[in-house]
Amino acid sequence: xxxxxxxxxxxxxAELAAADGYEVIALDRFGDADLRAVAPGATAPNGEALAALxxxxxxxxxVYGAGFENRPDLVARLADGRELLGTPAGLLTLAxxxxxxxxxxxxxxxxxxxxxxxxxxxxxxxxxxxxxxxGGGGRGVRRWAGxxxxxxxxxxxxxxxxxxxxxxxxxxxxxxxxxxTEQLHLRPGFGWMGNATPPRLPDTELxxxxxxxxxxxxxxxxxxxxxxxFGVDAVWDGRHAWVLEVNPRPPASLELFGPGxxxxxxxxxxxxxxxxxxxxxxxxCANVKLVxxxxxxxxxxDPRWWPADLVHDIPRAGETIKRGAPVCTLVSTDxxxxxxxxxxxxxxxxxxxxxxxxx
Numbered sequence: 001x002x003x004x005x006x007x008x009x010x011x012x013x014a015e016l017a018a019a020d021g022y023e024v025i026a027l028d029r030f031g032d033a034d035l036r037a038v039a040p041g042a043t044a045p046n047g048e049a050l051a052a053l054x055x056x057x058x059x060x061x062x063v064y065g066a067g068f069e070n071r072p073d074l075v076a077r078l079a080d081g082r083e084l085l086g087t088p089a090g091l092l093t094l095a096x097x098x099x100x101x102x103x104x105x106x107x108x109x110x111x112x113x114x115x116x117x118x119x120x121x122x123x124x125x126x127x128x129x130x131x132x133x134x135g136g137g138g139r140g141v142r143r144w145a146g147x148x149x150x151x152x153x154x155x156x157x158x159x160x161x162x163x164x165x166x167x168x169x170x171x172x173x174x175x176x177x178x179x180x181t182e183q184l185h186l187r188p189g190f191g192w193m194g195n196a197t198p199p200r201l202p203d204t205e206l207x208x209x210x211x212x213x214x215x216x217x218x219x220x221x222x223x224x225x226x227x228x229x230f231g232v233d234a235v236w237d238g239r240h241a242w243v244l245e246v247n248p249r250p251p252a253s254l255e256l257f258g259p260g261x262x263x264x265x266x267x268x269x270x271x272x273x274x275x276x277x278x279x280x281x282x283x284x285c286a287n288v289k290l291v292x293x294x295x296x297x298x299x300x301x302d303p304r305w306w307p308a309d310l311v312h313d314i315p316r317a318g319e320t321i322k323r324g325a326p327v328c329t330l331v332s333t334d335x336x337x338x339x340x341x342x343x344x345x346x347x348x349x350x351x352x353x354x355x356x357x358x359x
Contacts, residue, residue: 001022001060001061002024002025002059003022003023003025003061003062003063003085004024004025004026004061004062004063004078005017005024005026005027005028005039005062005063005064005065006027006028006051006054006062006063006064006065006068007028007064007065007066007067007068008028008029008065008066008067009029009030009032009065009313010026010027010028010035010039010065011028011030011034011312011313012065012250012254012255012312013026013250013254013262014026014035014039015035015038015312016258016259016261017063018038018039019259020260020263024038024039025039025040025041025057025059026038026039026040026041027041027042027043027044027050027057028043029043029044029045029046029050030043030315031043032314032315032316033303033316033317034313035313047071048074050074051074051078054077054078055080060082060083061082061083061084061085062078062079062082062084062085063085063228063250063265064078064086065249065250066137066247067136068249069092069136069248069249070134072089072090072092075088075089084269085228085265085266085269085270086227086228086248086269087224087225087226087227087230087248087249087269088227091224091225091226091248094224095220095224095225095226095246096245096246096248098115098154098156098245099115101220101244102115102243104219104220104223104224104243105219105241105242105243107219107223108212108216108218108219109215109216110213110215110216110234110241110242110243111241111242111243112242112243112244113157113158113159113242113244114156114157115154115155115156115157116154116155116156118148118149118150118151118152118153118154118155120155121155126157127143127157127158128143128155128157129141129142129143129144129155129157129190130142130143130144130149130154131155131156132152133152133153136247137191137192138185138189138190138192139191141189141191142190143158156244159235159237159242160235160237161235161236161237161238161242162182162199162235162236163182163185163233163235164181164182164199164233164236164241165180165181165195165231165233165234165251165253166179166180166181166214166216166217166231166234167181167251167254167256168220168229168230168231168232169228169230169264169265169267169274169275170217170221170226170227170228170268171221171227171268171272171274172221172226172227172271173221173222173271174221174222175214175217175218175220175221175226175230175274176274176276176277176282177210177214177277178254178257178261178264178275178282179197179256179282179284180197180198180199180206180210181195181198181199181253181256182195182196182197182199182200183195183233184337186290186341192252192291193291193293194252194288194291194330195252195253195256195288195289196287196289197253197256197288201236205238208239209236213234213241216232216234217230220232224248226246227268227269227270227271228250228265228266228268228269229249229250229251229254229261230246230249231246231253232245232246233246233247250265252289253289255289255331256284256285256286256287256289257281257282257285258281258284258285258286259280259285261281263281286331286332286333287332287333287334287335288331288332288335288336288337288340289329289331290329290331290332290340291313291328291329292326292328292329292330292344292347292348293324293325293327294321294323294324294327294348295323295348296323297320297322298320298321298327298351298352299318299319299321300315300316300317300320300321300351301317302317303316303317306328306347310330310332310343311328311329311330311347312329312330313326313328313329314328315327315328327348327351328347330344
Protein backbone atom coordinates (compact mmCIF):
# COMPACT_ATOMS: atom_id res chain seq x y z
CA UNK A 1 0.00 0.00 0.00
CA UNK A 2 1.28 3.45 -0.88
CA UNK A 3 1.03 5.93 2.00
CA UNK A 4 1.48 9.69 1.79
CA UNK A 5 3.07 11.18 4.92
CA UNK A 6 2.69 14.93 5.46
CA UNK A 7 4.18 16.81 8.42
CA UNK A 8 6.44 19.68 9.36
CA UNK A 9 9.15 17.00 9.55
CA UNK A 10 8.20 13.68 7.95
CA UNK A 11 11.38 11.64 8.43
CA UNK A 12 10.31 9.79 11.60
CA UNK A 13 6.95 8.66 10.22
CA ALA A 14 8.41 7.80 6.83
CA GLU A 15 11.09 5.59 8.41
CA LEU A 16 8.60 3.87 10.71
CA ALA A 17 6.23 3.24 7.80
CA ALA A 18 8.99 1.88 5.57
CA ALA A 19 10.20 -0.38 8.41
CA ASP A 20 6.69 -1.85 8.60
CA GLY A 21 6.58 -2.57 4.86
CA TYR A 22 4.73 0.42 3.44
CA GLU A 23 5.63 2.29 0.26
CA VAL A 24 5.98 5.91 1.31
CA ILE A 25 5.83 9.33 -0.31
CA ALA A 26 6.74 12.17 2.05
CA LEU A 27 6.05 15.89 2.00
CA ASP A 28 7.54 18.21 4.62
CA ARG A 29 9.41 21.48 5.13
CA PHE A 30 12.95 20.08 5.22
CA GLY A 31 13.54 17.25 2.75
CA ASP A 32 16.35 15.86 4.91
CA ALA A 33 18.92 13.52 3.38
CA ASP A 34 17.80 10.47 5.39
CA LEU A 35 14.15 11.16 4.58
CA ARG A 36 14.92 11.02 0.87
CA ALA A 37 16.79 7.76 1.43
CA VAL A 38 13.48 6.05 2.31
CA ALA A 39 10.82 8.12 0.54
CA PRO A 40 10.53 10.32 -2.54
CA GLY A 41 8.62 13.54 -2.19
CA ALA A 42 8.92 17.28 -2.09
CA THR A 43 9.23 20.23 0.31
CA ALA A 44 7.17 23.35 0.90
CA PRO A 45 7.45 26.20 3.42
CA ASN A 46 4.09 25.88 5.20
CA GLY A 47 1.02 23.72 5.74
CA GLU A 48 -1.06 25.29 2.99
CA ALA A 49 1.68 24.71 0.43
CA LEU A 50 2.18 21.12 1.60
CA ALA A 51 -1.55 20.43 1.26
CA ALA A 52 -1.44 21.89 -2.25
CA LEU A 53 1.46 19.58 -3.18
CA UNK A 54 -0.47 16.63 -1.80
CA UNK A 55 -3.23 17.21 -4.31
CA UNK A 56 -0.95 15.96 -7.09
CA UNK A 57 0.29 12.84 -5.26
CA UNK A 58 -1.14 9.42 -6.03
CA UNK A 59 -1.45 7.43 -2.81
CA UNK A 60 -3.90 5.01 -1.26
CA UNK A 61 -3.85 6.61 2.18
CA UNK A 62 -2.50 9.62 4.03
CA VAL A 63 -1.01 10.08 7.50
CA TYR A 64 -0.50 13.56 8.92
CA GLY A 65 1.99 14.46 11.62
CA ALA A 66 2.99 17.48 13.65
CA GLY A 67 1.79 20.80 12.34
CA PHE A 68 -1.61 19.61 11.09
CA GLU A 69 -3.49 18.85 14.33
CA ASN A 70 -4.40 22.55 14.51
CA ARG A 71 -5.60 22.70 10.89
CA PRO A 72 -8.63 20.45 10.38
CA ASP A 73 -9.30 22.27 7.12
CA LEU A 74 -5.97 21.09 5.73
CA VAL A 75 -6.47 17.56 7.08
CA ALA A 76 -9.77 17.41 5.18
CA ARG A 77 -7.94 18.44 2.00
CA LEU A 78 -5.27 15.80 2.54
CA ALA A 79 -7.93 13.12 2.97
CA ASP A 80 -9.83 14.04 -0.20
CA GLY A 81 -9.87 10.90 -2.35
CA ARG A 82 -7.68 8.89 0.07
CA GLU A 83 -8.10 6.81 3.20
CA LEU A 84 -7.25 8.94 6.22
CA LEU A 85 -5.14 6.98 8.69
CA GLY A 86 -5.59 9.08 11.79
CA THR A 87 -8.09 11.14 13.74
CA PRO A 88 -10.71 12.59 11.34
CA ALA A 89 -10.64 16.32 10.66
CA GLY A 90 -14.04 16.89 12.24
CA LEU A 91 -12.83 15.64 15.63
CA LEU A 92 -9.65 17.69 15.92
CA THR A 93 -11.13 20.94 17.24
CA LEU A 94 -12.55 19.35 20.40
CA ALA A 95 -9.43 17.28 21.04
CA UNK A 96 -7.34 20.47 20.91
CA UNK A 97 -9.67 22.50 23.12
CA UNK A 98 -7.92 23.11 26.47
CA UNK A 99 -11.15 23.25 28.47
CA UNK A 100 -12.51 20.04 26.94
CA UNK A 101 -9.17 18.32 27.57
CA UNK A 102 -9.17 19.56 31.17
CA UNK A 103 -12.67 18.21 31.75
CA UNK A 104 -11.72 14.81 30.30
CA UNK A 105 -8.61 14.66 32.49
CA UNK A 106 -10.54 15.41 35.66
CA UNK A 107 -13.24 12.90 34.77
CA UNK A 108 -10.50 10.26 34.42
CA UNK A 109 -9.10 11.02 37.87
CA UNK A 110 -6.18 13.26 36.87
CA UNK A 111 -5.94 17.04 37.14
CA UNK A 112 -5.69 19.99 34.77
CA UNK A 113 -4.41 23.52 35.37
CA UNK A 114 -6.82 26.42 35.48
CA UNK A 115 -7.09 27.95 32.02
CA UNK A 116 -8.49 31.37 31.12
CA UNK A 117 -9.58 32.82 27.80
CA UNK A 118 -7.85 35.89 26.39
CA UNK A 119 -10.46 38.36 27.66
CA UNK A 120 -10.11 37.28 31.31
CA UNK A 121 -7.39 38.00 33.85
CA UNK A 122 -6.52 35.96 36.95
CA UNK A 123 -8.13 37.04 40.21
CA UNK A 124 -5.00 36.10 42.16
CA UNK A 125 -1.26 36.50 41.74
CA UNK A 126 0.23 33.05 41.34
CA UNK A 127 2.32 32.14 38.34
CA UNK A 128 0.61 32.10 34.98
CA UNK A 129 1.81 31.22 31.51
CA UNK A 130 0.86 33.00 28.32
CA UNK A 131 0.36 30.37 25.62
CA UNK A 132 -0.92 30.10 22.06
CA UNK A 133 -4.30 28.38 22.21
CA UNK A 134 -3.27 26.25 19.24
CA GLY A 135 0.46 25.86 19.74
CA GLY A 136 2.95 23.05 19.60
CA GLY A 137 6.35 22.08 20.98
CA GLY A 138 6.26 24.80 23.64
CA ARG A 139 6.74 27.53 21.04
CA GLY A 140 5.40 30.91 22.11
CA VAL A 141 4.95 29.91 25.76
CA ARG A 142 6.25 32.44 28.27
CA ARG A 143 5.56 33.70 31.75
CA TRP A 144 2.68 36.14 31.91
CA ALA A 145 3.69 39.53 33.31
CA GLY A 146 0.34 41.26 32.91
CA UNK A 147 -1.22 43.02 29.96
CA UNK A 148 -3.76 42.09 27.33
CA UNK A 149 -3.51 38.86 25.41
CA UNK A 150 -4.08 38.27 21.74
CA UNK A 151 -7.36 36.59 20.84
CA UNK A 152 -5.31 33.54 19.83
CA UNK A 153 -3.76 33.20 23.32
CA UNK A 154 -4.78 31.74 26.67
CA UNK A 155 -3.55 32.02 30.24
CA UNK A 156 -2.78 28.81 32.09
CA UNK A 157 -1.72 28.44 35.71
CA UNK A 158 1.83 27.13 35.86
CA UNK A 159 2.31 23.72 37.45
CA UNK A 160 5.79 22.93 38.71
CA UNK A 161 7.06 19.41 38.23
CA UNK A 162 8.44 17.04 35.63
CA UNK A 163 7.16 17.34 32.05
CA UNK A 164 5.91 13.95 30.88
CA UNK A 165 3.84 12.44 28.13
CA UNK A 166 2.02 9.24 27.30
CA UNK A 167 2.31 7.66 23.86
CA UNK A 168 -0.85 5.75 23.02
CA UNK A 169 -2.80 4.06 20.23
CA UNK A 170 -6.54 4.75 20.07
CA UNK A 171 -9.35 3.14 18.11
CA UNK A 172 -11.96 5.85 18.70
CA UNK A 173 -13.28 4.09 21.81
CA UNK A 174 -10.35 2.80 23.87
CA UNK A 175 -6.59 3.26 24.01
CA UNK A 176 -3.46 1.25 24.76
CA UNK A 177 -0.50 3.15 26.16
CA UNK A 178 2.76 2.14 24.51
CA UNK A 179 4.80 3.90 27.18
CA UNK A 180 5.58 7.05 29.11
CA THR A 181 8.30 9.56 28.30
CA GLU A 182 9.88 12.55 29.96
CA GLN A 183 9.81 15.65 27.81
CA LEU A 184 13.19 17.34 27.60
CA HIS A 185 13.49 21.12 27.95
CA LEU A 186 17.24 21.70 28.05
CA ARG A 187 17.22 25.25 26.71
CA PRO A 188 15.93 28.34 28.55
CA GLY A 189 12.18 28.66 28.21
CA PHE A 190 9.57 26.02 27.50
CA GLY A 191 10.58 24.74 24.06
CA TRP A 192 10.54 20.96 23.53
CA MET A 193 13.90 19.37 22.71
CA GLY A 194 13.18 15.65 22.87
CA ASN A 195 12.05 12.74 24.99
CA ALA A 196 13.50 10.12 27.31
CA THR A 197 11.84 6.91 28.40
CA PRO A 198 10.97 6.06 31.06
CA PRO A 199 10.66 9.37 32.94
CA ARG A 200 13.35 9.84 35.57
CA LEU A 201 11.12 9.21 38.60
CA PRO A 202 11.11 6.84 41.59
CA ASP A 203 9.40 3.53 40.81
CA THR A 204 6.41 4.26 43.05
CA GLU A 205 5.80 7.64 41.39
CA LEU A 206 6.29 6.15 37.93
CA UNK A 207 3.65 3.50 38.64
CA UNK A 208 1.19 6.12 39.86
CA UNK A 209 1.84 8.37 36.86
CA UNK A 210 1.37 5.38 34.57
CA UNK A 211 -2.01 4.54 36.07
CA UNK A 212 -3.28 8.10 35.88
CA UNK A 213 -2.21 8.68 32.27
CA UNK A 214 -3.57 5.32 31.11
CA UNK A 215 -6.98 6.35 32.43
CA UNK A 216 -6.67 9.73 30.70
CA UNK A 217 -5.68 8.17 27.36
CA UNK A 218 -8.66 5.83 27.48
CA UNK A 219 -10.94 8.79 28.25
CA UNK A 220 -9.41 10.79 25.38
CA UNK A 221 -10.03 7.98 22.88
CA UNK A 222 -13.61 7.54 24.05
CA UNK A 223 -14.48 11.22 24.50
CA UNK A 224 -12.79 12.69 21.44
CA UNK A 225 -12.80 9.71 19.05
CA UNK A 226 -9.02 9.82 18.66
CA UNK A 227 -7.69 7.12 16.31
CA UNK A 228 -4.20 5.88 15.73
CA UNK A 229 -1.12 7.10 17.56
CA PHE A 230 -1.53 10.12 19.82
CA GLY A 231 0.10 11.80 22.79
CA VAL A 232 -1.03 13.29 26.08
CA ASP A 233 1.26 15.91 27.67
CA ALA A 234 1.25 16.41 31.43
CA VAL A 235 3.24 17.71 34.39
CA TRP A 236 3.88 15.33 37.28
CA ASP A 237 4.05 17.10 40.65
CA GLY A 238 4.98 14.02 42.68
CA ARG A 239 1.39 12.93 43.33
CA HIS A 240 -0.80 14.09 40.47
CA ALA A 241 -0.65 14.22 36.66
CA TRP A 242 -1.71 17.66 35.47
CA VAL A 243 -2.80 17.24 31.86
CA LEU A 244 -1.85 20.11 29.54
CA GLU A 245 -2.90 19.00 26.06
CA VAL A 246 -3.71 16.18 23.68
CA ASN A 247 -1.82 15.75 20.42
CA PRO A 248 -4.29 13.75 18.28
CA ARG A 249 -1.65 12.60 15.78
CA PRO A 250 1.57 10.54 16.01
CA PRO A 251 3.83 12.29 18.56
CA ALA A 252 7.58 12.73 18.08
CA SER A 253 8.22 10.22 20.87
CA LEU A 254 6.65 7.40 18.82
CA GLU A 255 10.14 6.88 17.41
CA LEU A 256 11.30 5.45 20.75
CA PHE A 257 8.99 2.46 20.21
CA GLY A 258 10.39 1.57 16.81
CA PRO A 259 9.27 -1.07 14.28
CA GLY A 260 5.66 -2.12 14.64
CA UNK A 261 4.50 1.25 15.93
CA UNK A 262 3.40 2.50 12.50
CA UNK A 263 1.43 -0.68 11.87
CA UNK A 264 -0.18 -0.24 15.30
CA UNK A 265 -1.10 3.31 14.26
CA UNK A 266 -2.70 2.05 11.05
CA UNK A 267 -4.71 -0.67 12.80
CA UNK A 268 -5.89 1.75 15.46
CA UNK A 269 -6.88 4.31 12.82
CA UNK A 270 -8.92 1.63 11.08
CA UNK A 271 -10.55 0.66 14.40
CA UNK A 272 -9.30 -2.91 13.99
CA UNK A 273 -7.38 -3.72 17.16
CA UNK A 274 -5.13 -2.22 19.77
CA UNK A 275 -1.68 -3.48 20.79
CA UNK A 276 -1.43 -5.65 23.88
CA UNK A 277 0.15 -3.95 26.89
CA UNK A 278 3.73 -5.12 27.35
CA UNK A 279 4.01 -6.65 23.86
CA UNK A 280 5.74 -4.99 20.89
CA UNK A 281 5.46 -2.19 19.94
CA UNK A 282 4.56 -1.42 23.58
CA UNK A 283 8.26 -1.89 24.36
CA UNK A 284 11.04 0.57 23.70
CA CYS A 285 13.77 0.30 21.07
CA ALA A 286 15.54 3.52 22.14
CA ASN A 287 15.67 5.48 25.36
CA VAL A 288 16.52 9.07 24.39
CA LYS A 289 15.64 11.35 21.49
CA LEU A 290 17.25 14.79 21.43
CA VAL A 291 16.87 17.57 18.86
CA UNK A 292 19.86 19.87 18.38
CA UNK A 293 19.20 23.54 17.62
CA UNK A 294 21.59 26.06 16.07
CA UNK A 295 22.86 28.77 18.41
CA UNK A 296 24.00 30.74 15.37
CA UNK A 297 23.65 30.45 11.62
CA UNK A 298 25.63 27.61 10.07
CA UNK A 299 26.01 25.65 6.87
CA UNK A 300 25.43 21.91 6.93
CA UNK A 301 28.36 19.60 6.10
CA ASP A 302 28.28 16.59 3.80
CA PRO A 303 25.74 14.09 5.24
CA ARG A 304 28.57 11.55 5.60
CA TRP A 305 30.13 13.77 8.29
CA TRP A 306 27.48 12.81 10.82
CA PRO A 307 28.02 9.70 13.05
CA ALA A 308 26.09 6.77 11.60
CA ASP A 309 23.24 5.19 13.62
CA LEU A 310 23.08 8.18 15.96
CA VAL A 311 22.05 11.16 13.87
CA HIS A 312 18.69 11.52 12.10
CA ASP A 313 16.97 14.36 10.26
CA ILE A 314 20.28 14.95 8.50
CA PRO A 315 20.34 18.26 6.63
CA ARG A 316 21.41 18.39 2.99
CA ALA A 317 25.01 19.36 2.24
CA GLY A 318 25.47 23.11 2.06
CA GLU A 319 22.04 23.87 3.51
CA THR A 320 21.91 27.11 5.52
CA ILE A 321 20.46 26.57 9.00
CA LYS A 322 19.26 29.72 10.72
CA ARG A 323 19.93 30.53 14.36
CA GLY A 324 17.31 28.80 16.55
CA ALA A 325 16.34 26.30 13.84
CA PRO A 326 16.66 22.52 14.31
CA VAL A 327 19.92 21.07 13.03
CA CYS A 328 19.38 17.32 13.44
CA THR A 329 18.06 14.69 15.86
CA LEU A 330 20.03 12.24 17.98
CA VAL A 331 18.43 8.92 18.92
CA SER A 332 20.23 6.55 21.28
CA THR A 333 19.58 3.16 22.84
CA ASP A 334 22.30 3.13 25.46
CA UNK A 335 23.23 6.56 26.86
CA UNK A 336 21.73 8.93 29.40
CA UNK A 337 20.15 12.28 28.66
CA UNK A 338 23.23 14.13 29.92
CA UNK A 339 25.61 11.94 27.91
CA UNK A 340 23.61 12.42 24.73
CA UNK A 341 23.51 16.16 25.43
CA UNK A 342 27.30 16.21 25.68
CA UNK A 343 27.65 14.36 22.39
CA UNK A 344 25.28 16.80 20.77
CA UNK A 345 27.23 19.77 22.10
CA UNK A 346 30.39 18.26 20.65
CA UNK A 347 28.80 17.88 17.23
CA UNK A 348 27.55 21.46 17.25
CA UNK A 349 30.98 22.71 18.30
CA UNK A 350 32.48 20.88 15.33
CA UNK A 351 29.97 22.50 12.99
CA UNK A 352 30.96 25.94 14.14
CA UNK A 353 34.60 25.37 13.21
CA UNK A 354 35.46 27.48 10.12
CA UNK A 355 36.41 24.53 7.89
CA UNK A 356 33.19 22.61 8.55
CA UNK A 357 31.02 25.73 8.53
CA UNK A 358 32.16 26.30 4.99
CA UNK A 359 30.59 23.00 3.97
